[in-house]
Amino acid sequence: MAEPFLDLSDISKAYPGVQALDGISFSVASGEVIGLVGENGAGKSTLMKILGGVVTPDKGVIRIAGAPCPALTVNEASRAGIAFVHQELNLFENLDVAANVFIGREPSTGGPFRLVDNRTMHAETGKLLHLLGVDFSPATPVAQLSLAQQQLVEITKALSLDARLVIMDEPTSSLTVSETNRLLKVIADLKTRGVSVIFISHRLHEVERCADRVIVLRDGRKVGELGQGEIRHDAMIRLMIGRSLKSLYLAPAAPPRAEAMALDQVRTSTFPEQNVSLSLRQGEILGLAGLVGSGRTELARALFGIDHKLGGDVKLAGRPVAITSPREAIDNGLFLVPEDRKRSGLLLDVSISENISLPDLVSYTKSFLMQPAPEAENAERQRKRLNIKTRSVMAAAGTLSGGNQQKVVLAKWLSMRPKVIIFDEPTRGVDVGAKQEIYELMRDLSDQGVAILMISSDMEEVIGVSDRMAVMHEGRISGFLERDRFSEDNVLKLAVGQSLQ
Amino acid sequence: MLKKDLGLLILILVVGAVVAFINPRFLSPINLSNTMNLIGLYGLFSIGVGFVIITGGIELSVGSMFALLGVIFIDLLSTYDVSWMLAFLLIVLAGLLLGSLHGFLVTRMNMQPFIVTLCGLLIYRGIARFYTEDATAGFAFGTSFPMLEWLVAGRTFGIPHSFIAFIIIAVIMGIVLHRSIFGRYLFAVGKNEEAARYSGIRTGRVIAAAYIICGGLAGLAAIFLAMYTRSISPASHGNFYELYAIAAAVLGGCSLRGGEGSVLGIVLGTILLQVLQNLVNLLGIPSSLNFAVIGTVILIGVLADQQIMRRGGFGQIFGRTKTVAQPAAERQT
Numbered sequence: 001m002a003e004p005f006l007d008l009s010d011i012s013k014a015y016p017g018v019q020a021l022d023g024i025s026f027s028v029a030s031g032e033v034i035g036l037v038g039e040n041g042a043g044k045s046t047l048m049k050i051l052g053g054v055v056t057p058d059k060g061v062i063r064i065a066g067a068p069c070p071a072l073t074v075n076e077a078s079r080a081g082i083a084f085v086h087q088e089l090n091l092f093e094n095l096d097v098a099a100n101v102f103i104g105r106e107p108s109t110g111g112p113f114r115l116v117d118n119r120t121m122h123a124e125t126g127k128l129l130h131l132l133g134v135d136f137s138p139a140t141p142v143a144q145l146s147l148a149q150q151q152l153v154e155i156t157k158a159l160s161l162d163a164r165l166v167i168m169d170e171p172t173s174s175l176t177v178s179e180t181n182r183l184l185k186v187i188a189d190l191k192t193r194g195v196s197v198i199f200i201s202h203r204l205h206e207v208e209r210c211a212d213r214v215i216v217l218r219d220g221r222k223v224g225e226l227g228q229g230e231i232r233h234d235a236m237i238r239l240m241i242g243r244s245l246k247s248l249y250l251a252p253a254a255p256p257r258a259e260a261m262a263l264d265q266v267r268t269s270t271f272p273e274q275n276v277s278l279s280l281r282q283g284e285i286l287g288l289a290g291l292v293g294s295g296r297t298e299l300a301r302a303l304f305g306i307d308h309k310l311g312g313d314v315k316l317a318g319r320p321v322a323i324t325s326p327r328e329a330i331d332n333g334l335f336l337v338p339e340d341r342k343r344s345g346l347l348l349d350v351s352i353s354e355n356i357s358l359p360d361l362v363s364y365t366k367s368f369l370m371q372p373a374p375e376a377e378n379a380e381r382q383r384k385r386l387n388i389k390t391r392s393v394m395a396a397a398g399t400l401s402g403g404n405q406q407k408v409v410l411a412k413w414l415s416m417r418p419k420v421i422i423f424d425e426p427t428r429g430v431d432v433g434a435k436q437e438i439y440e441l442m443r444d445l446s447d448q449g450v451a452i453l454m455i456s457s458d459m460e461e462v463i464g465v466s467d468r469m470a471v472m473h474e475g476r477i478s479g480f481l482e483r484d485r486f487s488e489d490n491v492l493k494l495a496v497g498q499s500l501q
Numbered sequence: 502m503l504k505k506d507l508g509l510l511i512l513i514l515v516v517g518a519v520v521a522f523i524n525p526r527f528l529s530p531i532n533l534s535n536t537m538n539l540i541g542l543y544g545l546f547s548i549g550v551g552f553v554i555i556t557g558g559i560e561l562s563v564g565s566m567f568a569l570l571g572v573i574f575i576d577l578l579s580t581y582d583v584s585w586m587l588a589f590l591l592i593v594l595a596g597l598l599l600g601s602l603h604g605f606l607v608t609r610m611n612m613q614p615f616i617v618t619l620c621g622l623l624i625y626r627g628i629a630r631f632y633t634e635d636a637t638a639g640f641a642f643g644t645s646f647p648m649l650e651w652l653v654a655g656r657t658f659g660i661p662h663s664f665i666a667f668i669i670i671a672v673i674m675g676i677v678l679h680r681s682i683f684g685r686y687l688f689a690v691g692k693n694e695e696a697a698r699y700s701g702i703r704t705g706r707v708i709a710a711a712y713i714i715c716g717g718l719a720g721l722a723a724i725f726l727a728m729y730t731r732s733i734s735p736a737s738h739g740n741f742y743e744l745y746a747i748a749a750a751v752l753g754g755c756s757l758r759g760g761e762g763s764v765l766g767i768v769l770g771t772i773l774l775q776v777l778q779n780l781v782n783l784l785g786i787p788s789s790l791n792f793a794v795i796g797t798v799i800l801i802g803v804l805a806d807q808q809i810m811r812r813g814g815f816g817q818i819f820g821r822t823k824t825v826a827q828p829a830a831e832r833q834t
Contacts, residue, residue: 306698330701344699347692349760358689359700361682369680412700 035211081164248464271475287466348398403434557759562621567739600716604709691759
């Protein structure tokens with residue numbers, strides 16, 4: 001191969017108090033897929049910002065197609081053909097797909113009036129959507145799309161820029177298995193057309209599948225590079241955290257005990273004709289697998305009282321309950337760790353301490369007045385127990401990394417007396433080390449007699465963590481699996497609605 | 502928040518000192534007492550409006566409520582000979598009722614607070630004018646209610662009772678907002694209603710309660726204002742007062758996005774507004790410029806505050822939501 005498309009040598013960047021990047025060098029050839037892995041805080045984001053022209057490195061040279069770019073700006077980066085697909089979606093929900101793809105550079109018609117040329121826009125977008133093989137059209141309003149479909153719109157946007165290098169940051173974190181497969185196919189497709197890809201992901205088996213070369217960062221340094229044939233899950237993890245990760249599954253201390261929650265023909269408004277019946281016992285982790293959009297989150301919301309359920313009965317510890325609001329769910333010891341923790345789980349610019357006490361303020365009052373001291377003491381206790389990495393519990397929750405934010409959400413519920421906890425995508429956007437801690441916590445809780453329902457789209461997680469699994473398909477449970485029948489194959493079959501022999 | 506309040510206090514003192522220097526009459530007991538009276542009158546309802554703003558809502562109808570409740574109050578006393586205590590109670594109750602109506606429309610009918618209270622502004626003013634046939638409502642010559650007048654328009658040691666009432670209400674509301682569970686809920690709902698709901702807060706009730714409190718305080722203020730003017734022309738009584746309240750709350754650090762603000766801030770905001778009004782009068786600035794002066798001060802005040810806040814924070818351009826969490830995460834490892 002001749003000239004590499006992108007060549008970085010000795011890139012360093014320091015922020016006050018931390019060396020974010022320290023002498024990073026690597027190059028990306030045309031049509032090469034680079035997997036970039038590392039824990040949160042390893043320096044991946046800083047590196048991305050440098051490539052995007054947002055941050056200027058303190059030291060080092062960036063060469064694009066052989067030409068040195070000492071002070072890469074945002075415009076230069078995009079002109080050079082570097083496009084981004086961000087983890088956080090930056091879409092306008094009130095516009096349709098085509099308008100989002102062409103936002104800021106709409107083709108115009110009508111001369112001086114500069115009217116938006118909708119026809120061209122839709123035609124161009126349609127071509128790209130066809131390439132990706134998606135099930136929505138350029139005219140679909142983004143508000144109607146699922147999180148996964150929105151991610152695909154972001155990718156379409158990058159493709160429409162005629163990018164020569166697409167940098168994808170956690171592109172699959174909200175995609176289902178089949179959507180992920182489609183994305184990996186798209187990456188392979190880009191590759192054949194000579195487009196380079198930098199694929200950043202915590203999901204190592206995906207990196208394993210699509211990368212030609214893997215670069216591992218740790219604490220701002222490049223700690224290793226794995227070439228074709230060396231890219232293996234355990235090798236990557238060893239480099240990332242400097243130790244091997246144990247197998248995900250932690251066996252329960254005791255067999256499950258009495259029934260904690262029973263659902264009898266529960267129906268939600270998303271799938272009014274279907275119903276769900278299941279039983280959850282104390283001391284077990286029941287995985288709820290399925291495709292995104294199969295009605296799992298809606299079920300969780302209905303159980304927690306956010307949405308009204310259309311019918312069916314819920315029993316907690318054998319006693320029928322009618323939960324119509326989160327308050328009633330909480331008073332019954334049924335808690336939800338929501339899917340979108342930034343929107344539903346936390347008050348980001350409020351302190352960690354106040355976030356933790358929010359559902360249970362009565363416990364921190366004396367004659368109707370808040371008592372800040374016991375509140376802070378409890379927060380401190382939870383910080384130690386959950387190993388929340390922060391300088392102070394008075395810091396705003398939004399300053400924490402994903403994993404630590406999730407621990408704050410957990411701390412809210414652990415400060416009370418949980419009987420049933422529903423986890424909706426417990427480790428989305430959480431780095432490998434914190435993931436393991438959260439799994440250990442879940443097991444710990446279940447050993448203490450808490451019943452756990454874990455909704456997860458991460459195959460590795462749902463297979464690795466659950467004691468038993470229920471798989472949902474279009475609003476109903478298509479099958480239950482015991483541990484001895486756990487396999488990617490079985491889960492997938494049930495998730496698409498087939499039955500197992 | 503404390504720093505913000507301190508800044509406002511310093512601003513009030515500086516403006517006060519300048520006015521006092523140019524026109525020493527500023528510090529005369531009569532002028533101070535009058536200014537205090539106005540602070541009390543405007544402060545009472547500004548606190549209520551501030552509560553609504555903290556939930557992320559808005560209340561535009563208080564000025565019209567003063568006209569409607571004011572003419573009813575005067576009518577109850579002079580035409581129907583209702584005892585003043587009962588009339589007092591009825592008017593506060595009516596304020597609470599209007600507040601509940603707004604709360605109901607906002608939380609149960611999912612209407613936007615701006616629209617609900619804008620319609621309130623139009624409707625209450627219209628009813629007040631129709632009710633009195635656009636005539637000025639006042640007490641018949643010679644009637645007097647010594648007890649009521651002393652209570653709401655009297656002075657003790659030169660301090661107007663409206664000011665004392667305002668301070669008492671401010672202390673109570675300060676405790677409610679900053680020390681009670683309900684206060685925490687108000688801030689939580691204003692910051693992120695969805696997360697508050699997921700934490701088991703009955704957000705609808707909390708928001709409705711803010712409108713009810715605001716309505717009750719508006720009812721109380723309506724009585725104080727009616728007894729202060731003693732006659733009410735329904736077409737102009739209380740005009741723009743809702744805007745004074747919003748201005749006081751915003752000057753005092755309430756964010757119109759919700760989730761921010763303090764009672765002390767609202768109190769200081771009200772004081773600053775009235776000192777400015779006084780400044781216009783005392784410095785011989787044409788009173789037609791009144792609104793322009795106040796508008797300019799608010800604009801500069803909020804702008805300066807934002808600039809200072811921005812300098813304290815990070816410059817963020819790249820993927821907004823991401824940078825909030827990321828730099829911190831990077832620092833930790």
